[in-house]
Amino acid sequence: MSRPWNTVIAFVLGFAACALIVRWMGYQPPSSSKQLVLATLDAPVRQMGSVPGADAIAEACARIEPAVVNIDTFMRPRRSLRLEDFFGPEEAMRGSGSGVIISSDGYIITNHHVVRGADEIVVSLADGRRYLGKPVGADEQSDIAVIKVNARGLPTAELGDSDKLRVGEWAIAVGNPLGLGSTVTVGVISALNRRKLLVDNGRYLEIAIQTDAAINQGNSGGALANIYGQLIGINTAIAAPPGGGSIGIGFAIPVNHVKKVVRDILVQGGTVKRARPWLGFYFDAVRPSLMKRVGLPDLNGVVVDQVVPGSPADRAGLRADDVIRAFGDRPVRSTQDLLEEIMKRQPGDRVHIKVWRGGKQITLSVTVGTSPDVIQ
CATH class of the missing domain: 2.40.10.120 (Thrombin, subunit H)
Incomplete structure (x- = not known):
């Protein structure tokens, strides 16, 4: 066979091989590709299996x-007595x-x-x-x-x-x-x-x-x-x-x-x-500086910042710089602990409070009062 025919046959076979490869890789002519997309859009939705808790x-x-x-x-x-308010828009x-x-x-x-x-x-x-x-x-x-x-x-x-x-x-x-x-x-x-x-x-x-x-x-x-x-x-x-x-x-x-x-x-x-429970004092968390100053063994407790004169806390003998270590039967480690215990009480309840004062622990007895209208 002559060399020109060999060249033609090689070209045809190579083109056919390329076409097969492109087809195998998923290429579609433009018109066929559009039809494929439309068919995808119209395809029924596959029903998913039940996944526990999914719904x-x-x-x-x-x-x-x-x-x-x-x-x-x-x-x-609300209308005022100004003249312009009587004739202005009312919205x-x-x-x-x-x-x-x-x-x-x-x-x-x-x-x-x-x-x-x-x-x-x-x-x-x-x-x-x-x-x-x-x-x-x-x-x-x-x-x-x-x-x-x-x-x-x-x-x-x-x-x-x-x-x-x-x-x-x-x-x-x-x-x-x-x-x-x-x-x-x-x-x-x-x-x-x-x-x-x-x-x-x-x-x-x-x-x-x-x-x-x-x-x-x-x-x-x-x-x-x-x-x-x-x-x-x-x-x-x-x-x-x-x-x-x-x-x-x-x-x-x-x-x-x-x-x-x-x-x-x-x-x-x-x-x-x-009627809300009220004791009548301001308090804060214990800080390391206070712990050293009053001789506390640890940071647990709540320090009294100020006592409202005439309040239940005042009548019970609570003072500024006292550290409340227990309220009733519950140890007090944080302000959250104390708030939770106060809110459980009703006005008139009597509660024992363990307080750190002067390097030792003492016990005071307080009668829970009723919160005034202003927020303490």
């Missing part, structure tokens, strides 16, 4: 979300928040600061139904309020047990952030038994659950639920930078505390003034 959060949301409502408030402007001030239905006939828990001063309250359910809300009562210090709508057969939240919570458990926040409507965010329980948290305008939270589930403006009064869809807290406040927004530090009032407050509101009605 737990969705199932919890399905239980709690229908019982969480959006609350819109309207406050009529109602609006606010928004959330609430949780606790009875099928329309009792709803929310935060006091959500409905405070409202002339009109509009409650919107997750299914679109809307009702006028009427205030039943509130506890300003606890920041809990109860409102009522005239309805029957409403979905309700199942109440959980916040005393059994553990750090690291799932936490599901449901509410109306920024007025967007029902929204779910998920995180964990970050901490328990946060005490005396200053939130705004001198207002303290007596006790709170900390969570990193995103909570924003409008979530106030909404639900914090566990993985079973049970209500474990009422979302109330966040720690936020100057510009606002969630940074993963939110606080909810534990449902067990909410139960006590709501019971008082329903029994007493109106604005509730609950």
